[in-house]
């Protein structure tokens with residue numbers, strides 16, 4: 001049987017606990033893993049003087065696959081987010097976030113089964129920004145004003161929105177391939193092309209071209225504000241949603257909220273040469289070190305990783321065990337209980353034990 005060499009980045013905060021739980025669940029699938037444990041986050045800063053050590057990046061490059069816990073971004077100290085850093089350094093251009101309701105998870109909605117595919121490298125997240133009153137901003141504003149119909153104010157702060165044909169094509173292509181490989185029926189491109197005619201207009205045009213090459217998958221498009229309203233009114237009309245970076249950031253949190261919140265929302269960042277799977281939630285410092293955080297989002301991120309590795313049966317076994325434990329309801333962490341009482345709830349490791357037992361049953 002194959003052994004997968006996987007870079008395990010526990011992260012910090014609750015990352016240590018949810019990663020340990022996930023590692024045990026994945027080992028219990030019987031698939032061979034050689035875990036290459038690497039530091040990132042506050043522990044890495046203390047040990048190596050940097051949040052994202054070169055050795056951690058090198059390990060993901062070498063193994064081509066990583067499983068990552070949440071990482072604290074120190075505020076106001078000029079540190080770049082490790083999460084954004086990893087995505088950019090490894091060119092993990094596709095962020096995938098499934099949102100599915102599970103019996104036993106409190107939510108206003110039921111029967112939600114959506115997949116958000118978010119472009120990870122471009123848009124207003126490319127990091128091309130100019131602060132108010134700086135000489136660089138003045139230079140950029142002067143250059144723009146030489147061409148603009150309406151001048152930009154001299155003291156404006158500027159963020160550049162950048163969308164390329166290649167970036168759009170590869171993310172939309174990714175969404176269609178995901179749909180085909182995972183039995184999905186429809187892809188919806190989400191945009192604001194009525195206002196941003198060139199950037200979002202380009203994204204939409206390319207999406208239409210790519211769709212024409214996948215006649216087996218239904219295609220439509222929605223303007224992002226209308227999309228949000230429709231997700232509230234008739235989410236069952238949608239399946240896989242593909243969109244530029246900023247809309248993806250917002251709409252995926254909306255969908256995470258629709259299926260019961262951050263504790264159960266997995267994610268993955270996928271590129272040509274590497275992929276890193278991680279929960280959507282952060283390091284939840286107030287729960288760190290107490291063995292009480294919900295490991296579900298990270299365990300389901302592990303299941304996404306198994307799917308990516310082609311280990312579909314093992315992925316389905318993990319997902320089914322997680323769903324069985326949550327539906328049964330007696331071995332879940334505090335956040336999944338109606339009374340939210342940590343004294344009556346399972347611990348992080350206790351919930352992992354129950355998931356492993358359900359898998360072996």
Ligand code: NAD
Pocket residue numbers: 014018069070071072073074083262263278279280281282283284285286287292293294295297335
């Ligand atoms: P957070 O996701 O850590 O917490 C938001 C809320 O959800 C809190 O009430 C928290 O207790 C709860 N929560 C989150 N995950 C949970 C879990 N698994 N089980 C139970 N409850 C859970 O978001 P935040 O407080 O805005 O951010 C904290 C830190 O995490 C910040 O430094 C932020 O930059 C970082 N962050 C990292 C990532 C990442 O590594 N991908 C993502 C988001 C935030």
